[in-house]
Amino acid sequence: LLHLFHTRNKNQHSHSIWYRHFNIFRRQLSHLTSNLTTLNTIPTTSHHAQTHKKKTLDPILIARIRARVNYWRDFLARKWQRAFSQLVADQRFGVLGIFLLAVLAQVCGIVGITAEWEEM
Structure with missing residues (x-):
């Protein structure tokens, strides 16, 4: 799904601030x-x-x-969450932001980042 999302949105959003974070997330x-x-x-x-x-x-x-995974937990996941949340706050592309936040939440849950944050 992320590959299709990237293919569909790369031309329109490639210069947006959130897209840089999405691209890093996708490659990581x-x-x-x-x-x-x-x-x-x-x-x-x-x-x-x-x-x-x-x-x-x-x-x-x-x-x-x-x-x-440690690097994600310490640095990247919070940046991704902030960038995707700002996309949700922008009314025009809120659905894209919700999709990205849902994928981020699933990935963080699978690799155990969410559980470690809850223990803190």
Whole structure:
């Protein structure tokens, strides 16, 4: 959905302030899903070299994923929330802002950012 949203709105809104935050959110989410997909893949053949390579790369990927989620929690998620909330406040594009806030809330809930904020 985010890819379609980006494709549909990039020409009209590419110079808007909120669009920069949306583009960062979209790219960060793409990197996270790519890392998670790589982490969860199983080597197709049972060659020892591929299994060993996966065992070597898994801790690196886990560290990258944790660092990315921590960076989101500490810095980016609040910026994204503020930018998308301002879009909701703008009456012309309120529906776009509500959609982006809903996606942000779902993503933050899935990766555990919301639970960590509630504990604070």
